[in-house]
Amino acid sequence: MPLLAPLLLAAGFLAAEVAPAEARDPSPEDVRFARVVEETLEAHWKLDPEWAFAAGYYRHADTLAVPDGASRAAQVAFIDRTLAALAGFDASGLGKSNRVDMALLRSWLEASRWYVETFRAWEWQPSAHNVADGFARQIDTPYAPLEKRLRDMLVRLARVPAYYAAARASLGTPTLEHTRLAILQNRGALEVFGEPLLAKVDGSALDAAEKALFRERVASARKAIEEYLTFLGDLEGRLARGGARSFRIGKELHAAKFTYDIQSSYTADELHRMALAEKASLHDRMELLARVLWPRYMGKRPIPEDRLELIGAVIDELGKHHVAPDQFLPEIRRQIPALEAFVRIHDLLDQDPTRPLEVRETPVYLRGVAGAGINSPGPYDPGARTYYDVTPIEGGSPQSAESFLREYNDWTLQILNIHEAVPGHYLQQIHANRSPSRVRTLFGSGAMVEGWAVYGERMMLDAGYGDNAPEMWLLWMKWNLRAVVNAILDREVQAGDMDEARALDLLRRQAFQTEAEAAEKWRRATLTQVQLMSYFDGYAEILALRAEEKARLGKDFRLKDFHNRLLSYGNAPVRVVRQLMRE
Numbered sequence: 001m002p003l004l005a006p007l008l009l010a011a012g013f014l015a016a017e018v019a020p021a022e023a024r025d026p027s028p029e030d031v032r033f034a035r036v037v038e039e040t041l042e043a044h045w046k047l048d049p050e051w052a053f054a055a056g057y058y059r060h061a062d063t064l065a066v067p068d069g070a071s072r073a074a075q076v077a078f079i080d081r082t083l084a085a086l087a088g089f090d091a092s093g094l095g096k097s098n099r100v101d102m103a104l105l106r107s108w109l110e111a112s113r114w115y116v117e118t119f120r121a122w123e124w125q126p127s128a129h130n131v132a133d134g135f136a137r138q139i140d141t142p143y144a145p146l147e148k149r150l151r152d153m154l155v156r157l158a159r160v161p162a163y164y165a166a167a168r169a170s171l172g173t174p175t176l177e178h179t180r181l182a183i184l185q186n187r188g189a190l191e192v193f194g195e196p197l198l199a200k201v202d203g204s205a206l207d208a209a210e211k212a213l214f215r216e217r218v219a220s221a222r223k224a225i226e227e228y229l230t231f232l233g234d235l236e237g238r239l240a241r242g243g244a245r246s247f248r249i250g251k252e253l254h255a256a257k258f259t260y261d262i263q264s265s266y267t268a269d270e271l272h273r274m275a276l277a278e279k280a281s282l283h284d285r286m287e288l289l290a291r292v293l294w295p296r297y298m299g300k301r302p303i304p305e306d307r308l309e310l311i312g313a314v315i316d317e318l319g320k321h322h323v324a325p326d327q328f329l330p331e332i333r334r335q336i337p338a339l340e341a342f343v344r345i346h347d348l349l350d351q352d353p354t355r356p357l358e359v360r361e362t363p364v365y366l367r368g369v370a371g372a373g374i375n376s377p378g379p380y381d382p383g384a385r386t387y388y389d390v391t392p393i394e395g396g397s398p399q400s401a402e403s404f405l406r407e408y409n410d411w412t413l414q415i416l417n418i419h420e421a422v423p424g425h426y427l428q429q430i431h432a433n434r435s436p437s438r439v440r441t442l443f444g445s446g447a448m449v450e451g452w453a454v455y456g457e458r459m460m461l462d463a464g465y466g467d468n469a470p471e472m473w474l475l476w477m478k479w480n481l482r483a484v485v486n487a488i489l490d491r492e493v494q495a496g497d498m499d500e501a502r503a504l505d506l507l508r509r510q511a512f513q514t515e516a517e518a519a520e521k522w523r524r525a526t527l528t529q530v531q532l533m534s535y536f537d538g539y540a541e542i543l544a545l546r547a548e549e550k551a552r553l554g555k556d557f558r559l560k561d562f563h564n565r566l567l568s569y570g571n572a573p574v575r576v577v578r579q580l581m582r583e
């Protein structure tokens with residue numbers, strides 16, 4: 001089980017980072033710090049081989065960690081040992097880069113201990129337990145010849161029954177919402193252990209005994225997952241009748257999680273107040289655009305007196321312009337090269353044509369939280385495939401499909417692709433994987449990652465993407481309102497008492513989201529905590545930093561230079577980037 005979501009640490013950065021950045025030879029403390037990082041790294045990877053594999057570190061690819069009490073005790077012991085080692089450093093003897101990295105490393109360790117000992121998601125989130133992603137990565141990642149990968153997997157498969165036995169034993173009183181998510185995702189996990197995997201085994205050069213053992217262990221793994229699903233089905237029935245833990249974590253836990261996860265310049269309450277003010281400002285600007293567009297799309301119909309009704313009516317009309325359901329994925333594939341060309345022509349950010357993006361249907365075991373997202377490789381194997389996972393429009397009613405497509409209409413679909421792909425998450429992670437400081441790249445802040453994607457939307461429109469069409473700007477403001485409302489929603493749901501009716505009013509009437517989109521966002525707000533605040537936080541902090549740098553550099557300010565430098569610090573929190581830029 002990861003100590004803390006997929007942000008990680010790597011060694012070997014010292015020579016590359018200290019000498020060029022600081023024009024100095026490493027001090028004895030710098031050298032000792034690098035050695036401690038290397039030792040910490042290997043100890044961490046042994047404890048969390050799934051996380052190591054996601055990072056592209058394959059030394060422990062034949063290991064599956066079992067999420068039991070012994071493994072959690074080992075994690076806490078590791079954290080305490082490492083914090084004690086860091087406490088022995090004289091910070092004045094470290095270069096500035098290593099001082100920043102040591103502070104980030106310490107913050108990550110303290111957060112990791114808080115997650116294990118205080119937050120205890122393993123106790124109330126059954127969805128935290130699922131082996132599918134690690135095995136699927138092993139199938140898809142050519143880190144070694146097929147036979148080597150299958151033999152690694154064969155060893156790991158033997159531990160799947162113990163994994164799910166430990167998962168059942170670790171659960172106390174779960175939430176009903178996370179139990180239902182676990183059922184959905186573990187049903188998808190069965191697909192990972194289906195006939196396509198066995199066909200790979202049959203076609204490999206494994207000997208007959210290995211192939212027979214593989215089939216036996218796959219059958220045992222499937223049985224373990226099916227037994228977990230039966231357990232979860234019974235649990236869901238009991239929880240539905242009463243006694244489930246609330247999905248709300250409360251104000252105290254939420255404030256602490258915000259501090260650990262976001263590493264913001266603001267507090268959770270400050271960001272919440274900023275979001276409320278920004279919502280009002282966006283409504284003012286959207287009203288002006290809606291009045292411009294009204295005669296073009298609404299003809300001579302009378303303009304509503306209520307401005308939210310006015311804005312909503314124009315947005316609803318624009319939403320009628322969208323692709324057919326079976327063209328949703330093909331249209332996304334078509335738009336990616338056009339976005340790459342725009343970034344290149346307008347000289348906005350460095351790209352890397354040797355790291356192509358593959359658009360695919362979201363694997364079933366990853367569905368259920370978001371409709372689209374980037375699945376990037378880790379820093380140890382940055383050349384591995386980057387996937388743009390898009391959940392296909394299928395299985396629902398024609399009405400739900402139409403609602404979804406109106407949300408992702410001809411203009412909004414472009415903004416989605418800017419956010420997720422170019423120049424959003426896809427390009428940001430390419431830059432992050434190049435950062436010489438893996439500590440900053442992968443022990444950083446999710447707000448930097450999400451904030452860049454939100455910032456990238458506005459940056460593209462500011463550069464003229466969409467030809468400054470009022471339709472594009474209005475629907476960008478609606479989309480940007482999502483980031484703003486996300487912060488309001490998360491704080492008021494997880495740390496307050498906002499119920500579904502109030503949430504849907506916020507999402508539908510005040511943020512102009514369709515019924516399907518609003519329902520999915522409410523669901524997400526019950527399943528996650530704090531992450532929804534990261535979008536607006538990072539966006540606000542990056543905009544503020546850009547304004548500061550523009551004022552500081554004057555005529556020497558270059559937008560592309562700012563973007564490349566901002567992303568060169570990996571996923572470091574914006575407050576840390578500000579410090580490094582100034583130094």
